[in-house]
Amino acid sequence: xxxxxxxxxxxxxxxxxxxxxxxxxxxxxxxxxxxxxxxxxxxxxxxxxxxxxxxxxxxxxxxxxxxxxxxxxxxxxxxxxxxxxxxxxxxxxxxxxxxxxxxxxxxxxxxxxxxxxxxxxxxxxxxxxxxxxxxxxxxxxxxxxxxxxxxxxxxxxxxxxxxxxxxxxxxxxxxxxxxxxxxxxxxxxxxxxxxxxxxxxxxxxxxxxxxxxxxxxxxxxxxxxxxxxxxxxxxxxxxxx
Numbered sequence: 433x434x435x436x437x438x439x440x441x442x443x444x445x446x447x448x449x450x451x452x453x454x455x456x457x458x459x460x461x462x463x464x465x466x467x468x469x470x471x472x473x474x475x476x477x478x479x480x481x482x483x484x485x486x487x488x489x490x491x492x493x494x495x496x497x498x499x500x501x502x503x504x505x506x507x508x509x510x511x512x513x514x515x516x517x518x519x520x521x522x523x524x525x526x527x528x529x530x531x532x533x534x535x536x537x538x539x540x541x542x543x544x545x546x547x548x549x550x551x552x553x554x555x556x557x558x559x560x561x562x563x564x565x566x567x568x569x570x571x572x573x574x575x576x577x578x579x580x581x582x583x584x585x586x587x588x589x590x591x592x593x594x595x596x597x598x599x600x601x602x603x604x605x606x607x608x609x610x611x612x613x614x615x616x617x618x619x620x621x622x623x624x625x626x627x628x629x630x631x632x633x634x635x636x637x638x639x640x641x642x643x644x645x646x647x648x649x650x651x652x653x654x655x656x657x658x659x660x661x662x663x664x665x666x667x668x669x670x671x672x673x
Contacts, residue, residue, distance in 0.1 A: 458507060459588070459595040461499070467566050468499065474529070476564035477593025478557055478575070480549050481509070481601035485626030486636070486652055487619075487645045488609050489534045490545065492552035493600035494560050494567070496529035497593045503527060506595045508588040509602040521603040524596050531559035532604050541648040550575050556597075570594050616642050 464475045478494040503523035505516065512520070524530060533555035535548035543551070550573060557567050557577035566580045570587035587594040606625055613622030619635045619642065626632070626644075628651065636645075636655055645652045 457589055459590050459592045461497070461502065461592045463568060463582075463584075463591050464497065464499070464593055472566050472580075474562050474564045475566045475568070475593065476529075476557060476560060477568045477570075477587070477591055477595070477597045478553050478577075479509075479570040479588050479594050479598040479601055480535075480553055481598065481605045482626070483545050483549055484628070485646075486628055486632060486649050487537075487621065487626035487642065488605065488612060489536050490540065490549050490552055491601045491605040491608070492533045492535070492549065492556040493597040493604065494531050494553075494556040494564075495524060495593050495596040495600060496560060496562060496564060497596060498527050501527040502592065503596075506592055506599070508595055509598040510588070512599070514606070517599050517603050520596075520599050524600055528596065529561050530600055531556050531561070532600065533559055537644060537646055540646050544648070545646075553577070568594050570598065612644055616644070 464477075467473070467475045474496045476494050476496045478492060480490055480492040482488060482490045503520055505520060506524075509517055533552045535552035539551065540548040553569060554575045554577045557564065557575065557579075564579055566582065567575070567577055568587055568591045569575055569581060569583050570591075572583050572585050574581040574583050584591055584594065588598040589595070609625040610622040612626075613619065618639055620631045621644075624632050633651065636651060640659060641647070641652050641655055647653060647656060
């Protein structure tokens with residue numbers, strides 16, 4: 433239509449289409465900088481990885497970035513591929529104060545995944561080499577970490593120190609799941625990291641749960657219920673240790 437109008441009347445100018453894509457959102461150091469300008473230091477960010485999988489622990493990380501040595505390219509770990517995450521992980525550990533804590537499968541099954549995650553986040557903050565005065569945590573719930581805490585929804589996409597923590601937590605957990613994949617061949621932990629994917633469901637149906645599976649999660653609980661009537665010998669064969 434615009435081409436026809438322009439041909440009929442050369443003076444008619446066609447308007448450029450407006451870009452509909454939203455601007456790319458990247459985390460910044462503004463929140464940390466604001467606190468530093470008020471004399472609040474150190475400032476940490478914390479995040480976790482592994483709330484959704486059927487197997488493996490939830491892993492929390494806390495990071496205090498050095499304002500003078502912030503690695504370039506920090507972002508929400510979910511927006512980075514594995515190779516980039518690995519490189520950034522090394523840079524974060526070389527320039528920042530870092531700590532990691534694990535919420536074990538037993539704790540997840542006992543307390544539920546939310547409480548286990550909050551517990552691990554608090555433990556990660558308390559394990560930092562230097563005690564922070566302020567902590568930014570990803571999500572909408574504060575943690576009991578012994579200092580001021582500010583919850584930031586989508587914090588891993590907004591706050592640079594939280595983004596750094598998300599990378600540390602993700603890389604740490606992925607490395608652990610690769611190890612579990614070697615110890616328990618056939619489950620594909622090294623590929624899907626314990627998440628609910630067809631390959632994992634097929635392995636669970638074929639091989640049964642391992643000691644690393646979360647028995648409080650519905651697919652694992654259903655498989656265990658199906659095994660309830662089997663003999664002890666069959667159950668032992670289906671539960672690799």
